[in-house]
Amino acid sequence: MPELADLPTVNATLNAISAVLLVIGFGLIRRRRIAAHRAVMIAAFSCSVLFLISYLTYHFQVGSVRFQGTGGVRTLYFTILLTHTVLAAAVPFLAVITLVRALRQRFDRHRAIARWTLPIWLYVSVTGVAVYWMLYRMEL
Numbered sequence: 001m002p003e004l005a006d007l008p009t010v011n012a013t014l015n016a017i018s019a020v021l022l023v024i025g026f027g028l029i030r031r032r033r034i035a036a037h038r039a040v041m042i043a044a045f046s047c048s049v050l051f052l053i054s055y056l057t058y059h060f061q062v063g064s065v066r067f068q069g070t071g072g073v074r075t076l077y078f079t080i081l082l083t084h085t086v087l088a089a090a091v092p093f094l095a096v097i098t099l100v101r102a103l104r105q106r107f108d109r110h111r112a113i114a115r116w117t118l119p120i121w122l123y124v125s126v127t128g129v130a131v132y133w134m135l136y137r138m139e140l
Contacts, residue, residue, distance in 0.1 A: 007058035008065075012132035014051035018044050019125035026118060038102070045099055048121075051128075052092070069140050077134050084127040091121050 002010050021044035028037040067077050094117040101110035 004058065004061060007054050008132055008136050011051055011055050011058065012129050014047050014054065015125045015128035015132070018047040018051065019122055019129070021047065022118060022122045022125065041099070041102075044121075045095055048091070048095065048125075065135055067135055069134070069138070073134075073138075073140075077131075080127050080130055080134070084124060084131055087120050088124045088128070091117075091124050095121060 021040050025037050025040040025044060028034075028040060067074065067081075069077060094113065098110060098114050098117040101107075101113065
């Protein structure tokens with residue numbers, strides 16, 4: 001079981017894994033490998049659910065963490081954080097709707113929303129790693 005201090009790294013890892021799985025899942029569906037696509041996308045969804053549980057656990061106990069950078073890097077951090085946060089609020093709803101439509105075999109409706117869900121979810125996963133790096137790993 002990870003310690004509380006380890007959860008930001010766990011969260012970033014889960015975000016990174018989700019991003020990789022999303023790209024793999026996209027590649028699989030483009031090659032019409034539907035069963036493999038389904039398995040990879042369920043894995044991506046599972047990683048994101050684990051991320052959300054870990055993220056909420058950490059922040060309920062620690063609260064928010066202040067960014068220590070100044071100047072241009074501070075502006076960059078808050079720009080990334082703002083877009084990440086706004087879009088992250090939509091991802092759980094988009095991902096669930098997209099997944100449910102696929103599981104119900106409503107593939108026309110699944111494709112229609114997946115065209116929005118994938119880029120938003122991928123952006124949130126990648127910027128989640130960037131926010132982690134800037135907040136916890138970047139030398140200031």
